Amino acid sequence: MKILTCIVCPAGCKIKIDEEGNIQGARCDRGINFVRKELLGSERILTTTIRIEGGVVKVLPVKSKGSIPKEKLREVVKKISSISVKAPVRRGDVVYDDGEISLIATRSIEEVKDV
């Protein structure tokens, strides 16, 4: 038997999977889906920051459009560390897409107005 802690929401259900594949202990269907996916390989949404020029703050928080295998997360963060976007940005904008990784802005950043 295997016990996984569900990370879909903060409830953190402890979900048991027995040898026959029966799933027990999930308080909702999202937990059952989480366990099914997790058994096939762990994938996570990546949240990180990229540089932004001309904005009221220096970095823009972003999230990956889909899930990324967790072993690859560090590699992806390194790869996107060189990219930079220009303000203004709206929340929900796709700010980067290289065919493999697609990044969505998770906040809006206004342009700095000349004083």
Place this chain on the structure above:
Amino acid sequence: MKELRTDVVVIGGGPAGLASALRAGELGANVVLIERDFELGGILNQCIHTGFGLSLLGIEMTGPEYAETFIEKVMSLSNIKVLLSTMVLDIKDKVVYGVNKKDGVITVKAEAIVLAMGCRERTRGALGIPGERPAGIYTAGSAQRLINIEGLMPGKRIVILGSGDIGMIMARRLFLEGAEVLGVLEKLPYPGGLTRNVVQCLEDFDIPLYLNHTISEIKGRYRVEGVVAENLLTKKRFSMDVDTILLSVGLIPENELSKKIGVHLDPRTGGPVVDQYRETNVDGVFACGNVLQVHDLVDEVTREAYIAGEGAVNYISRKRRIERVVHIRAGENVRYIVPQRLSLPIDTPPYIYFRPQEPFKNCQILGRIDDKEFLLGSYEYARPGEMIKLRLKRELLDSNLDIEVSLVGEKE
């Protein structure tokens, strides 16, 4: 001197301030929302990870997305006036004194006040770790700000003291940004934060969690050059070669202003003593969010702030009827309870929020009044890191006697 008049003044523009201003505004009150930063959103702006909004909005968001959702709602109401970059200095008789660069000193006279100043982090000074005072020691939240807002890395080889949620989240963040995270040390036998963060922030990336451990020495004269970690049970010590220490050792509600106006604080929460409307002992002064009790989830902060915002409006319109007051006491195995006071009568029994003293399993929560006992809820697991919320029972609200809430169960 600029002078404003309003119905409700909200101090603090983080999630609690936003939601209480929004609710008061939606109910038709004129609101002034005061924030010391140049933008609204508070700590959510630096919490770029996901996990926000699932319980309240049904979708999982990052901190900035959650903040912006509420900022947009607040900005869409013309009866809410927002003052940014404004620091509140004092409150006297329902007049709030603030200061900002543009207006200088500004006063806001209100009928009701909502305190939503949030909390701050416990620092090294509160721990008394011996050793030099080199650079490279940060609270987890200030490291989070450096990386996620300023775009700066605080160090390369990291140890984290304390297993609060922000500490574990920063372990993952620093690891993904290329740092080496040598471990998280926790003095207690169980983690301080949510179980899901132990899994998705530490176990996912093989970052060791050392339970029953602390830092017994910090080395380095100008910059951190290493620490000595100590197992508190075996007294065994080992060195860790690090250049940076993050502290995630607890949050303290920020109640300097509250104290100035005579708000009574609960020594167990560090926040004001309130009733179910989130009104403090000072007439017309309400509190919500982390200034009241340190929450795990922003969704609950928002819910609490809705209660306070509505409470403030009902206070002004004299809709409340308070005939008697009873107290709710934290009984056996219960660390604290919010609200600490009930203003009765009340139509529906309110929710209470509390944490157990230590981890329990297969436990029951009991409400006791005089010699009568009622089962309020049963839980497979109850941990100090995960706040419990449940509804009181009608039967507990019928008398003038105080209510005691306790927990019975097996120690985990």
